[in-house]
Amino acid sequence: xxxxxxxxxxRHQNAxxxxxxxxxxxxxxxxxxxxxxxxxxxxxxxxxxxxxFPCRRIWTGLAAVWIFIxxxxxxxxxxxxxxxxxSPPPSPEMxxxxxxxxxxxxxxxxxxxxxxxxxxxxFSPRPSSERRFEILTA
Amino acid sequence: xxxxxxxxQLPVQQARDGNPAAWDVLFRRxxxxxxxxxxxxxxxxxxxxxxxxxxxxxxVKHIGGLRDDEKFGSWLFGIAHQKVIQLWRKHSGKxxxxxxxxxxxxxxxxxxxxxxxxxxxxxxxxxxxNQLPLPQRSVLLLHFVEDFSLEEIARIMETQLGTVKxxxxxxxxxxxxxxxxxx
Numbered sequence: 001x002x003x004x005x006x007x008x009x010x011r012h013q014n015a016x017x018x019x020x021x022x023x024x025x026x027x028x029x030x031x032x033x034x035x036x037x038x039x040x041x042x043x044x045x046x047x048x049x050x051x052x053f054p055c056r057r058i059w060t061g062l063a064a065v066w067i068f069i070x071x072x073x074x075x076x077x078x079x080x081x082x083x084x085x086x087s088p089p090p091s092p093e094m095x096x097x098x099x100x101x102x103x104x105x106x107x108x109x110x111x112x113x114x115x116x117x118x119x120x121x122x123f124s125p126r127p128s129s130e131r132r133f134e135i136l137t138a
Numbered sequence: 139x140x141x142x143x144x145x146x147q148l149p150v151q152q153a154r155d156g157n158p159a160a161w162d163v164l165f166r167r168x169x170x171x172x173x174x175x176x177x178x179x180x181x182x183x184x185x186x187x188x189x190x191x192x193x194x195x196x197x198v199k200h201i202g203g204l205r206d207d208e209k210f211g212s213w214l215f216g217i218a219h220q221k222v223i224q225l226w227r228k229h230s231g232k233x234x235x236x237x238x239x240x241x242x243x244x245x246x247x248x249x250x251x252x253x254x255x256x257x258x259x260x261x262x263x264x265x266x267x268n269q270l271p272l273p274q275r276s277v278l279l280l281h282f283v284e285d286f287s288l289e290e291i292a293r294i295m296e297t298q299l300g301t302v303k304x305x306x307x308x309x310x311x312x313x314x315x316x317x318x319x320x321x
Contacts, residue, residue, distance in 0.1 A: 001254040004282040004313075007263060012174045018187055019169040023162065026194040031158040050202040 150207035165194055168211065171283045172218050178279050179222045179272065189225065193218040212290040215280065219294050226272070253313060266316050270309055273297075277305040278313075 002010075052059055090098075148167065152160035172193060177186040196217050204213050255263050267275060273295070280291045292302045 001256055002260070004253055004255060004263065005285075007255060007260050008174045008178070008279075008283060009170060011264070012170065012177060015173050015177075015183070015187070016170060019173055019190065022187060022191045023165045023169055023194065026165070026191060026198070027158050027162055030195065030198045031156070031161070049199060054200070054203045
């Protein structure tokens with residue numbers, strides 16, 4: 001009496017030499033060349049294998065979102081520049097009218113004559129006792 | 139014979155660190171069970187050897203994707219299973235019916251070693267195994283070859299637990315019937 005596992009394994013035991021060859025070949029191809037690669041050169045590959053590749057869908061999604069944001073941003077930036085370029089410079093009439101309005105506004109407020117600025121006080125160092133006397137007499 | 143029910147201490151962490159000796163231990167441990175599983179599904183020696191080789195290469199490359207070291211075996215079989223499905227699709231050009239409605243049996247079973255087959259029934263056992271639909275055969279092989287739990291089989295096949303229970307139940311029932319008929 002045999003278990004199904006025993007029956008299956010015995011039937012395929014002949015494949016073991018071929019499987020041994022495959023195992024050795026895989027180990028040779030995957031590990032023999034690796035030590036000769038300097039660590040700093042292997043780093044991007046490791047980075048790719050460990051970080052990027054396992055979550056490739058997420059990274060692709062993120063990249064797509066960023067590309068979309070950049071496109072939107074870039075197209076809006078272009079529009080504002082174009083609008084600025086398209087708007088014509090103000091005509092001399094417009095400038096004259098604007099100045100007149102400014103003058104009228106200044107007259108209405110009463111600030112058409114500029115005030116004389118208060119002259120700055122000249123500071124002369126004095127003993128602090130004299131300063132106190134000055135305050136008292138004031 | 140390998141006692142698969144026992145949980146072994148496998149050098150998975152060392153393999154993660156890129157130790158070739160650790161990979162050698164892991165590959166030695168799984169090469170024959172993987173081959174048996176793949177061959178009994180693919181029924182082609184060269185294609186099965188190729189799948190085992192591709193599975194080993196993929197395992198070395200994607201070991202970072204394995205979350206739990208304890209589940210190395212089922213993870214490896216999961217890779218092989220996907221490759222068998224790809225091969226099947228490539229050759230038959232049709233989808234395999236993996237989504238039949240599960241009918242979960244109430245009672246549940248036992249170890250794969252409970253089923254004992256006499257030497258004169260071996261050929262019939264293999265014939266019956268080959269007659270089973272691919273999804274049922276796949277579940278039964280995973281159960282026999284590695285004694286994976288139902289949850290592990292569901293994960294390997296990327297299917298629901300109820301479906302796995304159902305498939306295993308009916309496949310074992312068919313085998314038992316054969317054994318009893320021949321007594």
